[in-house]
Amino acid sequence: MFRKDFPYFQNSKTVYLDNGATTQKPKSVIDSQVEYYEQYCSNTHRSNFGHANKATSEFEKTRKLLKEFINASKNEEIIFTKGVTESINFIASSYAIDFKTVIISSLEHHSNIVPWHMQNRTLGAGLEVVNCNENLDFDLEHFEELLKANPNAFVSITHVSNAFGKVHDVKTITKLAHKYGAVVMIDAAQSLAHFKVDIQELDVDFYAISGHKTFAPTGVGAIYIKEKYLKNIKPYQTGGATIHEVDYSGSILLDSPYKFEAGTQNIAGVIGFGKALEYINHVRYENIQSLENKVFKYLNEELSKLPGIIFYNDLTNCVGSRSFNFKGIIHDDIGILLDKMQIAVRVGHHCAQPIMKKLGIRGTIRVSTAFYNDYVDVDKLIEALKKALSMLKD
Template identity: 80%
Template sequence: MFKKDFPYFQNSQIIYLDNGATTQKPKSVIDSQVEYYEKYCSNTHRSNFGHANKATQEFENTRVILKDFINASSKEEIIFTKGVTESINFIASSFAANFKTVIISSLEHHSNIVPWHMQGRSLGNGLEVVNCNDNLDFDMKHFEQLLKANPHSFVSVTHISNAFGKIHDIEAITKLAHSYGAVVLIDGAQSLAHMKVDMQYFDCDFFAISGHKTFAPTGVGAIYVKEKHLKELKPYQTGGATIHEVDFNSSTLLDSPYKFEAGTQNIAGVIGFGKALEYIDKIGYENIEAIENSVYTYLNEQLSTLPDIIFYNDISDSIGSRSFNFKGIVHDDIGILVDKMKIALRVGHHCAQPIMKKLGVKGTIRVSTAFYNNFKDVDALIVALKKALDMLKD
């Protein structure tokens, strides 16, 4: 139904099921890039001629759109970055470095693990990891034990696991963390593509946002920073566009968000991000969630009919990604074969090696859906998987 809005599907026969890695872009987003470069390509927040003013206006309009989209209190709480990886590194180095303890979950992407290692942290030495059970559920009892032992910690947790689609109860996690004086960052890389998020409801201190996983261009994202933290947050980098006054003895910076956005930004990308959010708003999350839940349930039902399939969690509180293996089959081989049948999915550790090691596997086969996927896509996948299994078992 919605594939007509996406040029990729008009130009390709591929069944695209790798949305956890990146999503396709609607024509309105692509057109906004072309329009910027062809009709008013100028830098922002500097010159005051007509096209420069338009570029600045369109760029800042995305900030307002995103502020309303996630129900932030003010546009000053929205800081543009390259994406979630930069957002987490920014907060890790500029805010969280001096916290004695950082607490993360067992399902984190490497982008929410490696930055803490770069600070010299290791398990039990400034870094704690919340256990998960056999269904990959977040262990709230263990979390509270860690908070009791390490009050005033920095908690950094993914909202939706990119590897398994598992949804963490962010409201409950944040509420408990705050009761022990902790500060909370949420990795929302997978969030906006699938569900409405609300900063007032979540009440987290930081929320990292990806553009390219939300039908927007690559190389753009944002970090939401609760207003009370803006004054104590230090710039990740400085230079052009961040400055109020400079001489050779000292510099003074602009207020948020501008002091955090050094240099020329990904202007076209940010403008495209705004168009992507408008596109999502036009469709509506009520429709998106209904479609996705239907396709995701159908996907699980059809996968369950395949012989010797191994799942690692149920789908009761999951969305987007479904990971699995087949007994006695190397996941890489499946990926190679289904690619020949025009099925795009991902095999490997999905930048989540620690949980793979805990599960005793090197990786999984991951199918990740978006609202433009449908039952026909699932049927084509199942046909391809059956053919691949037949070939590998011969």
């Protein structure tokens, strides 16, 4: 129903099932990029001529849109970044570095593991990892044990696993963490494409958001920072647009959000992010979830019929991504053959090597859906998988 809104599907015969890596962009988002560069390309928050004012106005409109979209309290709590990776690195180096212990889950993307290694944190030495069970569920009992042993820790947890689609109960995790004086950051790279988020209801302290996984351009994202932390966090970088006053004896920075947004931002990307949020509001989350859930369930049913398939979790608390392997088949070989049949999936470790190692595998075949995928996409995938399996087993 909504595929017509995405030029990619008019210009490509590829069955696109790699939405966990990046989503396609609606025409309104693409048009906004062209309009900015062709009609009012100017820098923001500097000059005061007409086009510059329009650029600033459109840029700040996205901040207000995102604030309302996630139900943040104030515009100042929304800081634009390049994406979730930069958001996590920003908070890791500018705030969390002072914490004795950081606690993460077993399902983290490398972007929420490597920044802690850069601080010389290793397992049991400044870094703790919450166990998961055989269905990859978050172990709340182990989490509480870690919180008791490491009070006032910094907790950094993914909302939705990019590798397996598992959704963590962020509200419960945050409530428990706060009970022991911990501060909570959530990697929400995979969240907003699939379901509505109320940041005040979740009560998290930091929430890292991706643009390009939410139908917006690449190279843009945001970090929500709860108001009470804004004055005490040092900027990740400084320079143009962050300054109230400078002389050779010192500098006075602006208040949030501007003190955190040094240099010329990805103006077109931020404007496009706003258009993506408007598009989601137009489609409505109830439609997104209804469409996606039906296709996701159908995908699982059809995959389950294939001989030798190996899943690593069921569909309980799962959205967007379905990962699997076939007994005796190398996942990379499947990916190569699917590509030749114009089926786009991702094969490999999905930037989640630790959980792959725990499962005793090198990677998986990952099919990741969005609301514009349909039953026909699934049927074509299944047909291609059957052909690939017959070729590889001969």
